[in-house]
Amino acid sequence: MSTDVTAAPKARGEAPRRESVAAWLRRPRAPLSPPRWLAITSVVVGAAALVAVPLVNPSYINLTVTLVMIWTIVGLGLNLLVGFGGQVSLGHSAFFAIGAYAVAVGGEAGWGQGLSLLAAAVVPFVVGYVVGLPALRLHGLQLGLVTLALAMATPAAIRALEPLTHGSRGISIDGDPPSWMPLAHDQWVYYLALALAAVAYVITRRLAKGRLGRSFVAVRDAELVAETLGVNVWQTKTRLFATSAAYAGVAGGLYAMLLEFVGPENFNLALSISFVTLIVVGGLASVPGAVLGALFVQYVPTLTSDISAAATGATYGVVLILFAFFLPYGLVGLVRGSLGRLVARIPGRRT
Amino acid sequence: MLLQQLADGVATGAIYGALALAIVLVYRASRTLNFAQGELALLGAYVSWQLVAWGVPIWAAVIVSMAALAVLSVAAEKVLVRPLVKRHQALPLIIVTLGLMIAINALIGWAWTYQTKEVPPLFGSGTIDLLGVAVSRQDVGIVLTVLAVAIGLGILFEYTPLGLRMRAAISNPESAELSGISTGRTMSIGWAIAGGVGALAGTLIAPELFLHPGMMAPVLIYAFAAATLGGLDSPPGALVGGIVVGVVENLAGTYLPHGSDFKQVVALVIIVGVLLLRPQGIFGRREVVRV
């Protein structure tokens, strides 16, 4: 058992060693800081392109882009909870389902689309609040377990609530635009999703950067310390959970309008897993990460399903493991790492 | 009728208990939940099926499958779990075991297709008359096998030097290590036993549920409910919890309206209820929150 000294002290004044690839990937990164002109130009060009998409594309393309925006909304909310709040949820498919059924049931009751979508936000918020009150006494693993059980029970719960949900038969929904609007169904839902995703994005950025966001992070990193600093931990967590549920609900409502049908099997465990994959791939605790993650969960399965039925699951599983180990900051971290210096070199005034 | 339901409940409950036992062994070893536990058990069932298809007798197939899954579990623990346990991070652990769960499921689907397979019952078909109730031989065999495994593990933990080392490593890892016990090794042994017991549970239940890639996900949730109910660090608790969950599930399925749907909600209700009212479960020790 004669072992050599392995951890030799680094001599002082030695040139910094080249960072290993793994360490480079694991390093936290500051957001890109483009000059003002570039930031404004990209937002304007991007917005114009997004507005133009449904006017020049066939409906099946609009459908997939709309889905990306729906996943983005879920991802923004879930990331608020998991990334900024440090609370796990493997059960957001449940809130997504509640939102979808709020629109479906609202449509049957003749509420009109505006009121139905509002219900798709409010009902999951309230349910999230009620669920959150006790659930947030639980920590990490326990919350993971409870929400996993929630995700798995969701289809059965929908079937069991037959008087409201019509069980396995599902509910058809009228997602057409108001008659005075010169838009097709796919264009109408696209613009609705675009508007709501934009609003969600802006709100999330505000939340993440504002006082509330800081109290979330404080609660995540040091609950006891936050408490002594006057943050109401319990209330912060519950609000966070409810807010995050409301995001998923709105997305679920849009999803129902897009598909014009909801049934229990739309909301299974696989959906919840794709939500988790979304935020892990995009980047935990990063707002733009939700967009990259949404692109991933929308387009990667369409590529992999050509290979085999198992390829999507295999890809998600392997990607989750790889990202947890090697890319804790997700694709956003990768983009920041590779483009950060380049963007920083572009001349112009920065804010 | 009621007795029949109870007997069925006890048999499926024994399976839940066996998988819950695997969950508890992993929890005791690493203080984490392995969300891939169900899929590892499923893989065990498929390995058994494959060996039987190649002409190996079913009992030999089970033993080989248990050994294979023990090795695989140890590998998963060393490569994927231990580095994260050392960093005390709950979220990456959840993500990684969830990833493992999906990946193994996909691997099974790719290797053995999504068609249902038939696994021969280990104890033959037919029924035995027990106190006027006709109980299937398979049910009796399952209960006795799980009981035998439980007693074997009880003896291992309570009366052997290896068991003593494992309990010491769980009770006070640092002092155990300072007494010459490799806690890394006891951790691996915990995962190995869990992998083997899981493979057994998967093979035992496969004839009842028909073997297909989606078979184990609901069983896993019942097993989690059982482990939570019994206490996550209590092996006897896992078995008792399993039987309670099995019986409740069976009765709910039979006597409640929309029973087959409501019974899937039973697991959620049990998990939430126990965690809120008595987080340490029936037999578990109250955990001190470390700040």
Add this chain to the structure above:
Amino acid sequence: MSRLAVEISEAGYGPVTVLRDVELEVPEGGRLVILGANGAGKTSILRTISGLCRVSGSIRWGDAELVGAPPYRVAAAGIAHVPQGRGTFGDLTVRENLLVGGATRQRRTALADADRWLERFPRLGERASRAASGLSGGEQQLLAIARALMSAPRLLLLDEPSLGLAPKITVELFATLDELCAETGTAMLLVEQNAELALGIAEQAVILESGRITIRGPAAELRDNDDVRRAYLGV
């Protein structure tokens, strides 16, 4: 030929460095006490020897190099460590605690030795099949020491055995400790707040301040040193 020679150039936890340039030696059967204020790094020296700290330097144990060895290998090499405070396995019985201490030895020897300890300390013997968590502080400390000696070590590392004990019990404990080590010829490296008692049973002593050794010498000499008396003996 077991002799401990420690030459730590740096040791600590993660990014935090606690010890710098610490050199000390414990001869075969010798007794060294480390004195110092809270936070001076006394405990870290013991933890470093046992392989629980990040370290650079050399820790020779006979012909073996301990740097880089995991704690259980250090223990198997004949160094028993009684950590500060909770050195016992609370939910194991008293007898099981002793058997864990003998984990590195033959089962039969361990069983016989455990019985010997239970006979020798009737207070432990009476509670042999009770959970260790039910013992009093003094009994737990005694159990932790007996457990450490179960491995028949050549060196015993003791981290503040008097912590939390009543003065009378502490005196008893040190007398027992003295006796046990003398019987078996076990060397001792002791970290202690109670300088008076510690200097009484040690041969050599060092004083640690902010991670460095400032004074070293025979225990008897340090006992008479005015600075030491003022700082550590409270006179």
